[in-house]
Amino acid sequence: MTYTDLSVSPDDRARLDQIFMQVVLDVQAQAQQTQPPQAGNLAAMFHKEQVSEVLQGCAMLIAGWNQGRIDGAGLSRTVKGLKALELPELAGRTENLQHIAEG
Numbered sequence: 001m002t003y004t005d006l007s008v009s010p011d012d013r014a015r016l017d018q019i020f021m022q023v024v025l026d027v028q029a030q031a032q033q034t035q036p037p038q039a040g041n042l043a044a045m046f047h048k049e050q051v052s053e054v055l056q057g058c059a060m061l062i063a064g065w066n067q068g069r070i071d072g073a074g075l076s077r078t079v080k081g082l083k084a085l086e087l088p089e090l091a092g093r094t095e096n097l098q099h100i101a102e103g
Contacts, residue, residue, distance in 0.1 A: 001079065003072035003098055012101040013068055020100060026079060027094055028058050032079065034085050035049055053081035062098070070098055 008016075031054040036047035058073025075098060082091035 001076065003070075003075040003079075005072045006070040006098055006101070007030055007063070007069065008068050008070060008101045010068065012066065015099050017065075021062075023093055023097060024058050024061055024065075027082065027090055028055060030087065031082065031085060034087070039069065039084070047085070050081045050084040054078055054085065057081060070100070 006019060030100075031051050034047070034051065036043040057074045057076070057078030057080075060071045063098025064074055074093065078094050081093045082088075082094060
């Protein structure tokens with residue numbers, strides 16, 4: 001799924017900063033704690049690539065947040081990586097960031 005950038009007002013950003021960062025930091029930590037689903041170099045390489053995708057997506061989300069927006073490309077990248085790592089609940093939590101400022 002592709003997401004578009006969403007603006008976040010300065011007031012919402014200040015009010016929701018701790019929640020947003022908590023979700024993103026949790027995503028980073030949990031992605032880094034995963035292990036390849038099977039043994040072998042190919043599985044390890046694919047796993048490393050997916051963890052990297054999640055971490056890069058999180059970096060994009062943080063950069064966007066600091067600029068007052070939810071970064072659509074970063075959200076897409078993070079969710080895609082989490083689903084590939086078989087972390088659908090975490091992917092769902094991350095997807096919910098697009099609604100964070102809606103109340």
